[in-house]
Amino acid sequence: MDLASAKLIGAGLAAIGVGVASVGVGFVFGSFLQSAIRNPAASDGQQGRLYIGFAAAELLGLMAFAVAMLILFAF
Amino acid sequence: MAAEGKIDPMHQFVIQPIAGSFQHGSPFVFTNSALWTLIVLGTIWLFMFGGMKRELIPGRWQVAVEGLITFVDDMVNVNIGPDGKKYLPWVFTSFVFLLFANLMGNMPFGVVAAAHPFTVTSQFTFTGVMSIITFAIVLGVGFWKHGLHFFSLFVPRDAPLVFKFAIAPIEFLSFLVRPFSLGLRPFIAMFAGHVLLDVFGNFVVQSLNAHSAGGVGLSILCFLFIMFVSMIELLVAAIQAYVFAILTSLYISEAVNLH
Numbered sequence: 001m002d003l004a005s006a007k008l009i010g011a012g013l014a015a016i017g018v019g020v021a022s023v024g025v026g027f028v029f030g031s032f033l034q035s036a037i038r039n040p041a042a043s044d045g046q047q048g049r050l051y052i053g054f055a056a057a058e059l060l061g062l063m064a065f066a067v068a069m070l071i072l073f074a075f
Numbered sequence: 076m077a078a079e080g081k082i083d084p085m086h087q088f089v090i091q092p093i094a095g096s097f098q099h100g101s102p103f104v105f106t107n108s109a110l111w112t113l114i115v116l117g118t119i120w121l122f123m124f125g126g127m128k129r130e131l132i133p134g135r136w137q138v139a140v141e142g143l144i145t146f147v148d149d150m151v152n153v154n155i156g157p158d159g160k161k162y163l164p165w166v167f168t169s170f171v172f173l174l175f176a177n178l179m180g181n182m183p184f185g186v187v188a189a190a191h192p193f194t195v196t197s198q199f200t201f202t203g204v205m206s207i208i209t210f211a212i213v214l215g216v217g218f219w220k221h222g223l224h225f226f227s228l229f230v231p232r233d234a235p236l237v238f239k240f241a242i243a244p245i246e247f248l249s250f251l252v253r254p255f256s257l258g259l260r261p262f263i264a265m266f267a268g269h270v271l272l273d274v275f276g277n278f279v280v281q282s283l284n285a286h287s288a289g290g291v292g293l294s295i296l297c298f299l300f301i302m303f304v305s306m307i308e309l310l311v312a313a314i315q316a317y318v319f320a321i322l323t324s325l326y327i328s329e330a331v332n333l334h
Contacts, residue, residue: 048154052321062260
């Protein structure tokens with residue numbers, strides 16, 4: 001296998017991480033919505049925590065994207 | 076750019092000199108990044124200046140500016156506590172700058188002329204420096220207020236001794252990674268979104284050039300997708316600015332209150 005095709009395969013494998021992170025983001029918003037519907041009065045106060053959880057989950061997907069871009073363009 | 080069907084999504088992030096050049100070894104080059112930073116700052120200045128009237132019955136503009144300030148003020152007060160007012164300037168600056176820079180990067184000025192917007196926040200140098208400023212504030216405030224006691228931030232308070240020894244290095248490592256992740260987040264979000272837009276924009280043109288019914292259909296599909304992604308981008312632009320501001324106030328709160 002030559003280097004160019006190995007690069008492309010590696011970038012494709014790194015892109016899987018983006019999809020896995022989407023599960024995390026969906027879980028954060030899904031569980032927030034579940035509890036927010038049970039107690040709508042308390043949901044507004046937890047919005048900051050919602051976005052912190054979202055940011056933490058999203059960052060890992062963005063890292064995977066960054067790795068894919070590094071493999072494609074930096075090497 | 077789309078020569079022989081090759082898509083080059085990185086072209087939009089190239090920093091090009093407008094006045095002066097990199098060749099003569101001078102570091103003072105006026106680039107498109109500098110130009111768009113000035114445009115963003117000018118827009119912020121116009122927006123704030125137009126709304127900073129102290130009228131008893133505020134107009135629409137004043138309500139918009141006051142709403143923005145109250146939004147960040149509430150966030151800082153909730154997260155940091157009574158001391159929060161002192162740190163409002165930096166949190167507000169970073170929030171408004173990121174928000175405006177992200178949004179200006181999405182503006183379709185390129186339709187009118189060759190004035191293609193350059194997203195200044197799509198460079199890690201920008202967001203990285205902003206997160207370094209945040210951490211300078213965190214470290215400065217932490218050591219100023221608590222002295223060497225600041226290191227107790229890494230040790231959980233009501234934990235057994237064994238856990239303390241186990242958790243302290245992990246907390247320390249997570250603290251060291253924070254400036255990196257804080258700056259990386261807005262940068263990658265903008266970067267990824269613009270790459271996606273560029274790739275699908277190329278798909279629109281290329282499938283139109285295929286001169287077939289299927290090509291036209293694909294082109295329309297891609298165009299609709301671009302519209303969808305553009306709306307998502309506007310949302311992401313606001314969310315990333317919000318996340319940066321809320322994480323900044325959280326980190327400062329840890330330095331001020333220790334846990």
